[in-house]
Amino acid sequence: MEEDLESLKRKIKEKGDTVRALKAQKADKSFVDVEVAALLKLKNQLTCITGEDGSSKSKTKLTLKTPKGTRDYNEKEMAIREKVFSTIISVFKRHGGVTIDTPVFELKEILAGKYGEESKLIYDLEDQGGEKCSLRYDLTVPFARFLAMNGTQYQNIKRYQIAKDFDVAGSYDPMVPDSEVIKIMCECLTELEIGTFIIKINHRKILDGIFEVCGVPEEKIRPISSAVDKLDKTPWEDVRKEMTEEKGLDPIVADHIGEYVKFKGGKELLERLFQDQKLLANANAKAGLNEMILLFQYLEVFGVLDKISFDLSLARGLDYYTGIIYEAVTELSGPPTLEDGTKVKRKTKKGTDEFDETTVGVGSIAAGGRYDNLVGMFANSKKGNIPCVGVSIGVERVFSILLQKYQLEQVKSNEVEVYVIAVADGLLEDRMKICAELWNAGIKAEFMYKIKPKLQPQFSVCDRDQIPFAVIIGKDELNCGQVKIKDMRSKEQGGGAGTSVKRSDMIAELKNRLGKL
Amino acid sequence: MEEDLESLKRKIKEKGDTVRALKAQKADKSFVDVEVAALLKLKNQLTCITGEDGSSKSKTKLTLKTPKGTRDYNEKEMAIREKVFSTIISVFKRHGGVTIDTPVFELKEILAGKYGEESKLIYDLEDQGGEKCSLRYDLTVPFARFLAMNGTQYQNIKRYQIAKDFDVAGSYDPMVPDSEVIKIMCECLTELEIGTFIIKINHRKILDGIFEVCGVPEEKIRPISSAVDKLDKTPWEDVRKEMTEEKGLDPIVADHIGEYVKFKGGKELLERLFQDQKLLANANAKAGLNEMILLFQYLEVFGVLDKISFDLSLARGLDYYTGIIYEAVTELSGPPTLEDGTKVKRKTKKGTDEFDETTVGVGSIAAGGRYDNLVGMFANSKKGNIPCVGVSIGVERVFSILLQKYQLEQVKSNEVEVYVIAVADGLLEDRMKICAELWNAGIKAEFMYKIKPKLQPQFSVCDRDQIPFAVIIGKDELNCGQVKIKDMRSKEQGGGAGTSVKRSDMIAELKNRLGKL
Incomplete structure (x- = not known):
């Protein structure tokens, strides 16, 4: 037994030397891989032996945790989550949704350049046999890739995925699917019983029109839009600073934008903007405003106008939106208010760059918009493009709201009769x-x-x-x-x-x- | 516009130089990361501009495919998959299962050393901020990690995860949960309507006892067990060659093993083994045989004995099993039989190492076993260990059997009324x-x-x-x-x-x- 152990240790040392030598010679990766695999196997054998006889046990202490940014859900939490999922799925099915599934990771180049400033949040996989892959970041880009790959069969589809993403793909009369998607958002949030909510709506073309009218140079429009997107969490002064100092925008232009983005309201705001001749003269703004009129008309038919707030400060971070954008918030979405009525400022945890969760609200609980060019980015020809509009329900955030509502111990997690x-x-x-x-x-x-x-x-x-x-x-x-x-x-x-x-x-x-x- | 483009290209070149210089100086990774992020952002801006004005469009052709080893499911396929999932979940719930969820990736060290020779199939993530992570490979190791982390609350739990894994954790009277898990397998496979099936059963301790009695040195037991595991797909001569040539086993010992592993049958095989005095003298074999007697007794009570085949060639590849092991197969599990009655030999696709799927069967459609020490590998003390037994349904394989059964075009994928x-x-x-x-x-x-x-x-x-x-x-x-x-x-x-x-x-x-x- 001891002899076996010694011979194994010797083999491990020899194999280790081989690997180091190959690496030093910059040998072909496939050769190194073979030797590394053999080395790992020997090391595992060693662990088995020393683990079994117990004598030379040198078990390195494992850190028992889930990776940063992830967590487990126990059976009580899952009972609530499953209720969330089944509620959302039943709404999606009620509107004719079918479901598809795509892999948890995609080729890296599929995801590259689709998310703007949020790209840095994407996880890459280590190269395994010549393909660079990344974990999916949302379900929208994989869906667009799916449509581009199967375009001839899917000139139109209403699809949902993993009980949280609903999209309508296809060319239709304007604002008709868009208004249904917003109706779907309302049904989901109402049936999830998370309290009162408001859906903020804006239009990328109106926003771009405003930026153009204010004098933002074309190549700065997306970065400035990203800055505006922070207005729900950050005071105007800080956003203005980002625009002028970080992104080099003329302060006069910034102040001009500042006047527009404070507007919010209902149909009357729309009417007010139609009085703004400078804005109406801009082709983008005009197109956006006309679509907005139609949208309001349909939302009234669907009986959900009371949930809507037209909000010019809504910008949405992702690059791929091209039309209507929306975001649902509840009272719990904002940062908590202190007793003296002031809002808590977001703080980071000591020594880390993670936000202290007691100083933030849950943020928006559902969001989406129209993305008419994303499928085209994958398709070979213009004909391959399929315009889409969709919504994603923030199930994590809905879940954390419901957790506060229920007493976890009293949740029945099994169904035994x-x-x-x-x-x-x-x-x-x-x-x-x-x-x-x-x-x-x-x-x-x-x-x-x-x-x-x-x-x-x-x-x-x-x-x-x-x-x-x-x-x-x-x-x-x-x-x-x-x-x-x-x-x-x-x-x-x-x-x-x-x-x-x-x-x-x-x-x-x-x-x-x-x-x- | 052209000026902006030129200035952007200049900035990209400069930023690229900075990154290269930092890397050459082996600068701290965090510095390099910041510069790389800035570079990527500039490059994205360039794509936007050249994409928009169209003039200098040099869109690199994207390969539209899913990563190797992954696939999409369309709405018809998903309708079948959802039926599979709901059937399995309803069986799991009928037996008191609760569900938990764990992240799709785990710390690399959690997965390391748990899978034996299958470890090489694990995908690693690129280092993101100091944590080495890997995609989960099964649900068993994450479940064991979950139990070790939350052990005080979970001295026992019947849990299922993602509609395919069912496990019973806890210390109970021997073979009682084991027999229920096998009953659950039978119910799932019956209700999935995939045709007749057989559950092959063996016991790691019986197998280890046989290896010991035949004279396999202790450190070779797991590798030899891995070789035996291939007997369902590989002829004995090839397995024998692996044992003797690759793994250095004495050919006499290999032949001795060969005599045992061809045994299969029911209760009568168990009785025959009880006559084998050499085997009975081995502590491992005796313990395993006694448990097997008890298991047969309980399976008879549950009325599923007709589905069971005691099969001494069943070994299961994974290292972590310690007791009963099982695997369900159907007629479609083996490689297709040719008209002359011979089995098709597995072939690889030309120029690749992927198997040509027309030459393989779907393999086992459900499998599992008892793993009494896995939680203990994560726990700090012996007291922290929790014995477990479980089964995993091969939903992909069940799905491909059902695909052959249904006419895909006639599957209703929406529920519109x-x-x-x-x-x-x-x-x-x-x-x-x-x-x-x-x-x-x-x-x-x-x-x-x-x-x-x-x-x-x-x-x-x-x-x-x-x-x-x-x-x-x-x-x-x-x-x-x-x-x-x-x-x-x-x-x-x-x-x-x-x-x-x-x-x-x-x-x-x-x-x-x-x-x-």
């Missing part, structure tokens, strides 16, 4: 047999994984897991072909002993009772 | 208003996104999407407060014009008809 209990003697195989009958009849059932469990712990499981009914068995009763069914929701355990039924009537009796729940 | 149609005049806003009524009543409805659609294309949508009912509106009828409801499943379009109902009765009438579907 019947617990099979033995009063004495264990009767393991009888409990198993009854459970198998229940399962085969489609009833959700469990039993305790013990040969001879005590009675009280079995009752406690029913309590803990909020299981409504118990089937209780004893030797004598089984011999007479009887079982007891007990309603566990009445707290008189031990007192009311349940109803005796014939074993052959058990399933029917339980189905009857479960049907009434 | 009612299509709202105008006979003339377009009536867009009226169609919108009626749809809003239907949606608000929970009815799945659509209308055509055109101001003035023709009648025939609207009927065609109902046909194409298999929509059962249409609400048909005309100006005169609307004025009288009436709409028509037409059953679209009867093919007499234009003929039977539908039933006129009062607008105020429309919802009730539709709900009544939909209830009868």
Whole structure:
């Protein structure tokens, strides 16, 4: 044994030398890879041996955590999340959505240049056999890639993906799908029961028109738009500073923009902008304003105008939007307000660049817009382009709002309907047999994984897991072909002993009772 | 404009020089990162400008594909997949499963050393801010990490994850949860309607006992086990060659193993092994055989013994199993049989190392086993260990079996119940208003996104999407407060014009008809 260990250690040293030598010679990557794989295998063998005999155990301490920016969800949290997902999916299906799926990572070049300043948040994979890949950053760019690849079959599609993204692709009469997508947002947010919300709406063309009218040079329009996008979280002075100092905008131009972006309101704001002759003379602004008029008309038909705020400060960070843009916020979206009425300023956690979450609101809870050129960026010809409009529900943010609303301990995370209990003697195989009958009849059932469990712990499981009914068995009763069914929701355990039924009537009796729940 | 372009190109060159210089000086990564980000931003700006003015358009041709080893699923395929997922989840819930979720990537060190020879299939992420991460390879290791992190709350849990992995964690009486997990496998595979299947069962301790009795040196047990695992796809001669030539096993020992691993059968094989005094004298083999006896007893109670084949050649590739192991196969699992009865040998595609899929079967369609030490590998103390047993359903393989069964074109991928149609005049806003009524009543409805659609294309949508009912509106009828409801499943379009109902009765009438579907 010790000899094997020594020989293994020697082999590891030799293999390590080989790898280092190859790397020093800048040998072909495939050669190095083969040797590295062999080295890792030897090292694993070593861990197995030293782990098994225990003598030379030098287990390096693992850090038990999830990667930065990720987290686990436990079963109570997941019960809430699944309710969120099923609510959203039922709205999407109600509007004729079909679902597709795309891989969790894409070729790097597919994602490159689609997100503007947010690109730096993309995770790259290490090169594995000649392909550079990145984790997907949203579902929109992969959907556009899917459409470009399958364009001939998908001149139009309403698709949703992973219970959060809904998009309508295709050429239609203006603002018709756009207004339905906003109606879908309203239905989702209403049915998710997250409190009152407002949908801020703007139009990229109106915004671009304003920038042009104010005198922003063309190549600065997207960077300046990114700066405006921060207005929901950052005071105007800071945004102005970003425009002038970081992005080199003329301060007079910045102040001119500042006057426009403070406007928000409803139809009356739209009418006011139609009075602005300088704006109307701009082709972009005019086109945007005309579409906005139509949108308001359709949203009125759909009965959701009361949820809408036309907000000229809404810009959306992503580069790919070309038309209508929108973002839903709730009272919980902004940073918390202090007792004296001032807003808390966002702070970073000491020594890190992560925001201290107690000083931020959850931000927007759903957002989207029209992106008419993204599919075309992938397609070979102009004909390959497909205009799209969509919305993404911020399920993480919705979830954190709902977490505050529910008492996590009281959330039922399993769906068990019947617990099979033995009063004495264990009767393991009888409990198993009854459970198998229940399962085969489609009833959700469990039993305790013990040969001879005590009675009280079995009752406690029913309590803990909020299981409504118990089937209780004893030797004598089984011999007479009887079982007891007990309603566990009445707290008189031990007192009311349940109803005796014939074993052959058990399933029917339980189905009857479960049907009434 | 041209000046801006030139100045931008100059800036890119300068920034590129800075990056190269920093890299040459081996400057701190964070400095390089900042400059690289700035460079990328400039390059994106360039793409925007050259893209917009079109003159200097030098769009590099994108390869439109998904990364190697990944694929998209279209809406018809997803309809089948969702049926697969919902079937499996309903079985998991029936057995009291709760669901948790873990991130798609984990710290690299969490996954390292858990998968044996399969480790080379793990994707690593590029270092992003000091953490080395890898995409998860299965759901078992992340689950074990989750348990080790939250051990005090989870001394026992039945959990499922993403509709395919079910595990029971906790210390229980032997073989009780193991037999339920196998019962769950049977229910899933039966309800998925993929044809007849067999569950091959073996026990790691029996296998290790056999290896010990045959004279395999301890450090070679896992590698030899990996070789045996290939017996379902590879002839014995090739496996023997791997054992002796690649892994340096004495040929006499290999032949001795060869005699054992050809055994398969039911209870009678178990009885035969109990006669093997040499095997019974081995502690591992004896412990495994005793557990196997108990397992057969419980599987008989659960009524699934007819699905079971005790198979001594089953080894399972992954290192972490410690007890019972199992694998379900169907007729479609093996390589296709030629007309003369011989099996097709697996071939690789020309010039690649990918298998030609026409020469392979789908392999096992569900598999799992007991892994009693994996949580302990993450835990700080022996007390932190939690024994587990689980199963993973091979949803990809189940899906490809079902794909062969269904005619993809005839799969209904949307759930729309009612299509709202105008006979003339377009009536867009009226169609919108009626749809809003239907949606608000929970009815799945659509209308055509055109101001003035023709009648025939609207009927065609109902046909194409298999929509059962249409609400048909005309100006005169609307004025009288009436709409028509037409059953679209009867093919007499234009003929039977539908039933006129009062607008105020429309919802009730539709709900009544939909209830009868």
